[in-house]
Amino acid sequence: MRVDVVSIFPEYLAPLDLSLIGRARARGVLQLAVHDLRTWTHDVHRTVDDTPYGGGPGMVMRPEPWGEALDALAPAQAPPPRLLVPSPAGARFTQAMAHELAAEEHLLFACGRYEGIDQRVLDHAATRMPVTEVSLGDYVLFGGEVAVLVILESVTRLLPGVLGNAGSLDEESHAHGLLEAPVYTKPPSWRGHDVPEILRSGDHGRIARWRRDEALRRTAERRPDMVAALGDLDRWDRAALE
């Protein structure tokens, strides 16, 4: 997968050189390039913002540098990337969207700042590539860079070969519509708290059932909306929720 990120703070994306994402890049699973939007400015001050039409607080990102950046990174003669624009007004980012994005060949992230990017940049881009505004949640950040770090981490985990034990993808939260069960490791007793006996029994059938029950119980307690979206439950699952 190829990923291009455009930002006026490219150093904000430095964490993408670390850990599993860094290893995915080293192994060629992920080709990632971060670009400074000011590359596509031509004035001495390298201006990327201006006052908003209609008045109001703050500044808006000018269309011209963005237009030239998207022209350079999504040239007409190549298959168009999917343009992702983090925004408080975007579609909520979910694990399902992470799976969708992990199947794309080329992602292009536009990191806005100030009060956002001139709308015409997105409108023009949409004439030649898919454009998705994406929100992390109902709170306001200073810009899109943090959202790109979150989105890229959740997408990269899903790429083939990135996670050593692919099985862990199946059991993790939101993979099967439930929050995951609690996890434990040694020692068996710690500050008066013991590991649930079942997990030390070696009975893998009962352990799997216990984990499913705990996942259902936790989800019903913390995210009843997710339980409602599960559809029909079998009698064992219903018993766990009683």
Ligand SMILES: N#Cc1ccccc1Cn1ccc2ccc(-c3cc(N)[nH]n3)cc21
């Ligand atoms: N746009 C905008 C905007 C509008 C009002 C006030 C502040 C901003 C700042 N901002 C500029 C770029 C940008 C990108 C993404 C977010 C963002 C995403 C989530 N989920 N929260 N915030 C915010 C961003």
